[in-house]
Amino acid sequence: MKTLQTHLVEYIAARRALGTRLKEPAKTLRHFIKFLARKRSVHITASLALEWSQQSKQVQRATWARKLSMVRQFARWVHAIDPRHQIPPPRLLGVRHRRNPPHIYSDEEIAALMAEAVKFDSDTGMKSLNLETIIGLLAATGLRPGEAFALKMEDVDLKAGMLMIRESKFGKTRQVPIHPSTIMALKRYVRRRDQILRPPEESCFFLSDQGTPLDASTVRTWFCQISRNCGLREKSAGHRCGRGPRLQDLRHTFATKRLVEWYRARENVTVQLPKLSTYLGHSSVSCTYWYIQAVPELLALATEFQLPSSRGGHS
Secondary structure, eight states, rough: OOHHHHHHHHHHHHHHHTTTTOOOHHHHHHHHHHHHHHTTSOOOOOOHHHHTTOOOSSOOHHHHHHHHHHHHHHHHHHHHHTSSSSSOOOOTOOOOOOOOOOOOHHHHHHHHHHHHHHOOSSSSSSSHHHHHHHHHHHHOOOHHHHHHHTOOOOGGTTTTTTEEEOSSSOOEEEEEEEEHHHHHHHHHHHHHHHHHSSSSSSSSSSSSTTTOOOOOHHHHHHHHHHHHHSSOOOSSSTOOOSSSOOOOOHHHHHHHHHHHHHHHHOHHHHHHHHHHHHHTOOSSHHHHHHHHHHHHHHHHHHTTTOOOGSSSSOO
C-alpha cells in the first residue's frame, strides 16, 4: 500500500503537469500529512482534517476553510485509489468563498509605501532594497507577486527592457516589456545587490541578506508592517497581519489605471482589452473584464464613456 507521502508526490506531479504551480498547497499538504502521522492515522478522515485546519487560532476563519479545501482536493485524489480515505464535505466550516474587492492604490499611497520600505533595517540593507524595488516593480508592471519572486537573472534583460515570465499561472510563459523608468530602478537594484553580495551566487534576481532566494511569505509580512505604518492596514494583536491592502492589489491597481486611462481618452476598450489581458497573463479576456465589475469607478466610466461602436445590447 502506498503511503500518503507517495500519494502526495504523485498528486503534485500530476497537477503541475496540467499547468498548476501548486506551491502553497504542496507545502500545506505536507504539514497535514505530518499531522496525520502524529495522530498515527494512515488514512484521511473528515474529523482529523477539520481538527488540523483549525489548529491555528489567530487566523481568520476563511484561512481554515482554504486549508480544508486543499485537503478536500487531495482527498478526492487518494479516495479514488483507496476508498478508505474520507473526503471532507464542502462548506464544513460554513464559509463561502468570495473574491476580495481590490484596493486601488493612489499614487500617493504607493509613494508612501516605498518611502516606508526605505526605512526598513537589516544587516546588509537588502531588506529595504528588496521591498522598495518589488513594490515599484509590481506597481509599474502589474506582475503577480509570485512572478516577481520567481524571476531569474537571465529573465531580466535590462538592455532590451524585457522581463521573461516563465510558466506562471496556467503554465503560461510571456514577455513583459518595461518602461525606461523601471529599467533604471532595476539597474539601481542590480548595482547595489552586487555590491552587497559580491557577487551573488544564486541565479534568482531578488535575493535576501544571506544571498538566498527571497521567501514570499516573509516579504508579505514586511509589506503588512509598512502598510500598518502608513495607516493602510489596521494594527492587530500579536503577529497577525490583519485585514487591509495586499501586494496583489498593486496588480489590480495597474490594470484598473490602464482601463481608466483608456475610458477617459475615449479609446475603444473592447479593442484594447485583449492587449491588457495578454500583458497581465490572464487565461482569457473575461478575467480582465472582472475589473470593470469590481471597481465602481470603472463601472461608472464604462457606462459614461461607452463608445457608439460598442452599443448594441451585447451582454
